[in-house]
Amino acid sequence: METFLGLYNYWVVIFLMMTGFYTVISRGNLVKKVVGLNIFQVSVFLLYISMGKVEGGTAPILVDGQNVAYSNPLPSVLILTAIVVGVATTGMALALIVRIQEEYGSIEEDEILKMEQSDA
Amino acid sequence: MSAHLPALQIALPLMAAPFCLLLRKRQLVLGFGILVCWLSFAVSVGLVRQTLEVGEIVYSLGGWDAPWGIEYRIDLLNASMLALVSLIAAIVLTYAPASLAREIPESKQYLFVPAYLLSMTGLMGIAITGDLFNVFVFLEVSSLSSYALISLGRDRRALTATLQYLVLGTIGATFILISIGLLYMMTGTLNMADMATRIGAMESMRTVHAAFAFFCVGVGLKVALFPLHVWLPNAYTYAPSVVTAFLAATSTKVSVYVLLRFVFSVYGYEFAFSSMPLDTMLLALSLLGIFVASAVAIFQRNIKRMLAYSSVAQVGYMVLGISFASVSGLTGAIVHIFNHALMKGGLFLAMGCIVLRIGSARIDDMAGLGKRMPLTMFAWVLGGLSLIGVPLTVGFVSKWYLIEAALEKDLWWVAGLALLSSLLAVLYVWRVVEVAYFREAPAGAQREEAPLSMLIPTWLLIGASVLFGIRTEWTAGIAQKAAALLLGVGP
Numbered sequence: 001m002e003t004f005l006g007l008y009n010y011w012v013v014i015f016l017m018m019t020g021f022y023t024v025i026s027r028g029n030l031v032k033k034v035v036g037l038n039i040f041q042v043s044v045f046l047l048y049i050s051m052g053k054v055e056g057g058t059a060p061i062l063v064d065g066q067n068v069a070y071s072n073p074l075p076s077v078l079i080l081t082a083i084v085v086g087v088a089t090t091g092m093a094l095a096l097i098v099r100i101q102e103e104y105g106s107i108e109e110d111e112i113l114k115m116e117q118s119d120a
Numbered sequence: 121m122s123a124h125l126p127a128l129q130i131a132l133p134l135m136a137a138p139f140c141l142l143l144r145k146r147q148l149v150l151g152f153g154i155l156v157c158w159l160s161f162a163v164s165v166g167l168v169r170q171t172l173e174v175g176e177i178v179y180s181l182g183g184w185d186a187p188w189g190i191e192y193r194i195d196l197l198n199a200s201m202l203a204l205v206s207l208i209a210a211i212v213l214t215y216a217p218a219s220l221a222r223e224i225p226e227s228k229q230y231l232f233v234p235a236y237l238l239s240m241t242g243l244m245g246i247a248i249t250g251d252l253f254n255v256f257v258f259l260e261v262s263s264l265s266s267y268a269l270i271s272l273g274r275d276r277r278a279l280t281a282t283l284q285y286l287v288l289g290t291i292g293a294t295f296i297l298i299s300i301g302l303l304y305m306m307t308g309t310l311n312m313a314d315m316a317t318r319i320g321a322m323e324s325m326r327t328v329h330a331a332f333a334f335f336c337v338g339v340g341l342k343v344a345l346f347p348l349h350v351w352l353p354n355a356y357t358y359a360p361s362v363v364t365a366f367l368a369a370t371s372t373k374v375s376v377y378v379l380l381r382f383v384f385s386v387y388g389y390e391f392a393f394s395s396m397p398l399d400t401m402l403l404a405l406s407l408l409g410i411f412v413a414s415a416v417a418i419f420q421r422n423i424k425r426m427l428a429y430s431s432v433a434q435v436g437y438m439v440l441g442i443s444f445a446s447v448s449g450l451t452g453a454i455v456h457i458f459n460h461a462l463m464k465g466g467l468f469l470a471m472g473c474i475v476l477r478i479g480s481a482r483i484d485d486m487a488g489l490g491k492r493m494p495l496t497m498f499a500w501v502l503g504g505l506s507l508i509g510v511p512l513t514v515g516f517v518s519k520w521y522l523i524e525a526a527l528e529k530d531l532w533w534v535a536g537l538a539l540l541s542s543l544l545a546v547l548y549v550w551r552v553v554e555v556a557y558f559r560e561a562p563a564g565a566q567r568e569e570a571p572l573s574m575l576i577p578t579w580l581l582i583g584a585s586v587l588f589g590i591r592t593e594w595t596a597g598i599a600q601k602a603a604a605l606l607l608g609v610g611p
Contacts, residue, residue, distance in 0.1 A: 024287060037290055044297050051305050075304070078253055082297060085260045089290050092267055096283045103276040116277055 009050040016043035028109040030100065034093045041086045048075040048082075122166065126179040126192040129163045129202060129248060132156060133241040137234040146229050150217050153233040157210035157240070164202040164244075171199040178250075186250075187314050193250030197454070197602035201247040201377050204458055208369045208465050208581075209240045215577035216362045218570075219472045223360040224272050232272060236366070238265035243374045252300045252386075253310045255378060256293065259342070262374075263289045266367055270359040281354035288351045292341030299334035302327050312386050323391050332396060335382055342375035345439055346409025349432045356428035357481075361472030364424060368431055369465030373457045376438050380453070383442070384606040393445050402443035407537055409436035414544035418551070423474075424481045426548055427467055430507060433541070434460045437522060440538070444525040450603035452521030455596050459506070459514035459585065466581035467503040470496050473570035473578060483552060488561025496570055497556050499582045504549035506585050509542050513589040517596055 004011075016039055023036025052075035060070040097107055104112050136156040140149045170177055171194055179192040194202075213236065220229050242262025246255055267289070271282040304310055306327050307318040322328050337348075344352040352372075356364045383392045392398045410433045417429035438460070441453025471481060473496040478485050490497045506513035519538065526535040569575065588595045 021291075024291070030283065033287060037287060040291070041294055044294055044301065047298065048301050051301065075301075081253075081257060085257070085264075085293075088264055089260070089286065092264055093283065093286055096267075096271060096279055096286065099271070100276075100279045100283065103279060112280055116280065119277065 009046070013043050013047045013050070016040075016046065030097045030107045030109065031094075033109075034090060034097070037093070038086065038090060041082075041089075045079045045082060045086075048079045051075055122170070124179075125163055125166050125170070126177060126194060126248060127181065129160065129167065129206075130241060130245050132163065133160055133237045133244070137237040137241070140230065140234040140237070144230055146226065149230040149233045150213075150220075153237060154210070154213050156237060157206065157213050160240070160244070161203070161206040161210045164199070164206045167194055168196075168199045168203050170194075171196050187309055187311050190254050191250040191311060191313075192248050193313065194248060195602075195605055196598060197380070197605060198247045198377070200458070200598055200602065201374065202244050204461055205240060205243050205247065205370045205374065208461055209236075209366060211577045211580055212362055212366045212369070212465065212469070215365075215469055215472070215574050218574050219362050219476055220360070222476050223274060223362075228272065232269070235265045235268045236363075238262075239269060239366070240370075243370050246374050247377055250312050251310050252303065252312055252315070256297055256300060259293055259296065259378075262371065263293065263342075266363075266371060269363040269367070270355050272360055272363065273358040274360075275358045277354065278358035281351075281358045285351040285355045288341055288348075292338045292348075295334045295338030295341070299331040299338065302331035302334070306331070312381070316386050316388065319387060319391075323395060329396065332387060332392070336379070336398065339375055339379045339382070342372070343379060343439070344372055344375075344432055344435055346405055346412060346432060346436060349409070349413070349435075352432060353425055353428040356431070357422055357425040361424075361468065361475050364428075365465050365468035365472060368428070368468050369461040372431065372435055373461050376435070376442075376453070376457055379439075380442065380450075380606060389445050389607065399443045399445060402439050403534070406436040406439040406443060407534070409433060410440070410541045411537075411544070414541055414548070417548045418544065420548075421483055422481050423483055423486070423552060424468075424471055426483075426552075427464065427471065430545070430548065431460075431464060433545075434464070434507070437518065437538070440534075441522055441525065444529060445607075446525055446528060447600070447603050447607060448521055448528060449525035450606055451596065451599045452518055452525055454602050455514075455521060455599035456518035458595050458599070459518050459588065462514060462581050462585040462588070463503045463506040466578060466585060467500060467507070469574070469578040469581060470500040470503065473574050474500075476570055476574065477568050483555055486552065486555050487559040488556070488565060490557035492561055492565055492567050493569055494567075495575055496578070499575075499578050500556075501549075501553060502582050502586060504552065506589070508545040508549055511589075512586065514585045514595070515589070517589060517592050521596070 020036045020040030020043060024033050024040060027033050027036060052072035054069055054071045057069045057071035060073050101107050104115055106112055133156055140152060143149045143152060177194040180186060181190045220232060224232060239262050242258045245258030249255055267282050267286050271278055303315060306322055307315050309315050341348045356368060413429045413432035417426045420426035420429060438453045438456050441449045441456060475481055477493060506515040509515035509519040522538055523535045
């Protein structure tokens with residue numbers, strides 16, 4: 001039980017990850033798919049940030065004559081980069097969805113699939 | 121100057137990309153892009169020569185040393201990957217202007233070049249870096265720009281194909297990110313060489329196993345390893361011809377390189393093949409992929425789609441080589457990376473010439489094309505023979521090493537299946553040859569060869585695929601040395 005509660009940050013991560021992944025797979029609406037993709041990515045951000053946290057740790061600033069416990073800043077920095085990548089991916093996906101709406105007049109996957117079959 | 125070649129390799133196309141937006145004029149931008157690509161190729165040739173002289177080049181970016189800073193680590197394997205990517209990029213972009221004029225609206229043509237240069241930067245960055253997180257960043261740089269490139273296709277299905285690729289590609293990249301996170305958690309480092317020394321002590325831990333599995337599935341998506349290939353056929357079919365040629369020749373190949381680097385240089389093959397059943401998995405999936413994808417290719421009516429399925433099958437051969445984990449198996453895999461890039465690049469460029477003239481990639485529209493475009497069709501046939509693996513083409517060299525590797529391990533049935541699968545390639549190549557050479561052209565069709573600016577690059581790649589099929593010691597020699605390096609046995 002203790003390990004279960006002690007590792008609660010990982011349970012949060014896994015819950016979010018599966019929620020996002022399931023949304024990507026099960027939803028037919030393209031915007032909802034992108035939202036699911038976002039949740040999926042954010043769960044990994046949380047995985048990184050929570051692994052660098054030291055309990056009671058502060059920002060890594062040295063104060064004269066004191067031993068300061070600080071959290072590992074590197075995972076947070078890595079995730080800053082990953083957030084930028086995530087924003088770019090989302091922007092790209094939404095731009096594509098706008099173009100799809102213009103061309104097909106729909107953003108529902110099954111309707112688009114029907115139109116594509118009549119295209120071919 | 122020569123000490124800073126590794127940084128120049130990445131910085132040059134990366135800085136050139138936004139500069140294109142300032143130039144704006146179509147002609148200027150294309151000329152500038154072509155110049156940058158050939159310069160990058162010159163830089164990578166310099167790097168190959170350096171690695172042949174000194175072995176491994178280690179370059180600390182910004183003067184920050186290895187475990188803290190990002191490090192570029194170049195040995196013979198990635199130096200030749202860099203040369204391959206920049207050479208293909210340069211040849212394809214030289215070919216591009218005439219083809220783009222037909223396939224992309226004029227207002228968007230100057231936007232094509234920056235995306236192309238960024239995609240090339242990303243692919244070269246993946247190959248050059250010695251830092252795992254950097255691999256992820258460059259992977260996303262190349263992926264995001266290739267989404268933009270694919271969506272430029274004229275057909276509206278290009279848009280849905282791109283979105284499908286984007287969703288699957290992001291899932292793959294996120295899997296890789298999870299894996300890197302887990303590894304960082306265990307080893308406290310992101311540097312591949314540093315990680316390799318620390319990982320040995322924790323090989324039995326479940327987190328390390330999970331990281332390995334996540335990485336292999338994530339890269340499997342990018343490699344388009346069967347059954348994770350679903351994004352590939354649509355993306356290749358509806359993208360502009362130039363984009364298809366570039367991506368088909370480089371993007372999956374670089375992903376295979378990442379798999380090689382991760383399995384052999386970070387984890388070491390004892391772990392991957394003894395404590396994890398990677399060899400059985402890869403063997404089964406690659407054989408399935410080769411047969412299913414080749415069989416599906418036979419029934420395609422669109423030739424770009426047929427070649428796309430054939431790419432999935434050919435990736436299967438590379439992965440098959442990896443699954444043997446022996447010097448000859450890896451030699452086969454690495455040499456096939458190069459050979460397939462040459463022949464598939466050449467084939468897609470020939471397709472671009474055909475699309476330029478007849479405006480379609482459907483097999484039924486190709487009747488009599490052997491007479492109408494003799495030079496283009498002859499290039500296509502040579503490329504097709506190479507796909508089959510006929511002697512005196514590069515395809516034969518790859519198959520030779522793969523079959524030798526299978527026989528070394530007493531896997532007679534695998535060698536037999538690899539030979540049998542060539543027959544499937546005969547079938548799909550023959551369908552095109554039959555229509556193009558033995559069916560009458562529609563009335564009124566004239567002889568109209570593609571312009572020289574497109575024919576010469578096509579023949580450069582196809583010619584290389586014949587040349588390296590005859591002079592096997594050049595490519596196969598480098599591949600053999602690189603395979604020995606990966607396995608850690610003396611060259």
